[in-house]
Amino acid sequence: MVGTKNMVTNFKNMNDNLTIAILGLGEAGSHFANDLADLGVKIIGFDPNPKRVLHPTIEMKSSNLEAAREATIIFSVNLSSVSEEVAREVFPVLDASKIYLEMNTSSPDKKIAIFEMIKSTCVKYVDLAIMAPVPPKGIKTPFLASGNGAKTFQEKVADLGLDITVLSEEVGEASTRKLLRSIVYKGVAAVICEAMEAGRKYDLESYIREQISSVIGGNDGLIDRFVEGSKTHALRRMHEMEAVVEMLENQGIDPIVSKAARQNLEKLL
Template identity: 60%
Template sequence: MKIAILGLGEAGSRFANDLAEKGHQVWGYDPNPVYKLHADVQLLDSNPTAVSQADLILSVNLSSVSIQIAQEIASVTKPHQYFCEMNTSGPQKKIAIAEILRPSAVRVIDLAIMAPVPPKGILTPFLAAGEYAPEFLDFVKPLALDISLVENSVIGDAATRKLLRSIVYKGIAAVICEAMEAGEAFGMESYIRGQISSLIGGNNELIDRFVEGSRTHALRRMHEMEAVIEMLENQGVEPIVTRGTRDNLEKLLTSCH
């Protein structure tokens, strides 16, 4: 299978390396590649060049550039290709990208990354939605990926589910981070750790994972919560708690730098 990966950051580079390791033809483009790539991953000079000869296209960029990338490749995508929009953005942006690519008849898939990438790489759980999602799952069977299907779905349905889930997961992480900071400030860290532990099944290690994960991935998660806020506001929901989660991540980002 010929696979193009647009965006070779933490997630994209790991996907590229894992797929190359499995023996697939992989190439990609990133304007500023900083992660080490497998020897068999070809680094090309533009997004259109990377896309033009691929069967499968994985777009793993920042949400802020996803529209621009769709516009760049719209003239070179083809009907037989699958284009997976994997950026963490709201459903409206995913729909807009599908509309940009519609004239080329490329098969657009809303493919949400449903867990942190580093532990499992290309075997990270994904959620697929859109008109072509069922046939896409058949197409990628040789890759043995962990993909769930949103039945009878349209573009944006996977993104919506990912962001709704993020309200819970990132919100809990924000509460734990603030509680631990407060416990330390009052000299009662063991007490507050016990209170948190009683709510999460006594899993003390999970507390540290929530705190460290929030610090390590603060920038990416802050952008994710901004996408949640936009989605909720578009739906008429006041994102009071989600704004607090976003602000907590911004504070963590500032303190880390």
């Protein structure tokens, strides 16, 4: 038992010089903050309207600017609609010693626009895509990373055991892959939600479950996860599909199915 305690203490001591600011403490941000605090990382946070229970060691600041000022790594975990505003707010304290992680579900063009906005500070920039629901894995959720700071970020947090795949130094590559994946997952979820609604309406839920199950590999439980996940995370996923639509339209693609998936999520709200 003593040996185990010493191992935990030593592990936490390795992270004493790592300070991370987490801007946005909603579902994802609060999970990341609490998990990192449990690992012994000094966490500074800001959220204009915090609602989640946070680890007692997390130091809350009065603004994004004040939270970012002391940090070596900055997680921007907000809605895409405010991501540019957050970057502008913290601009005065960015420099070459810091790493800025743009983690919002934005289109690649918006990720690039934010990089262009702050690159004169010489901050290391990471387009970081969250590739699975944050609960239950929290900070161990798989990430895709691209940008000129991606490799440095991976090296800085190597002791924490995060699941980070570095793609390249090209801003937008991680977000592009995430949104391409979203076309599939959110599109399938929209079809399943609509089919289940129709099955219940016709009093044929068992029948429609069989039809869906035959397509998705006989996993009946997965049907419920698609339906419940769409309801629980409707707002965030709606914004995600808006980013998909923007990305596809910028490439001259008419995103008929992605628009419908977005409309399904809006209906679920």
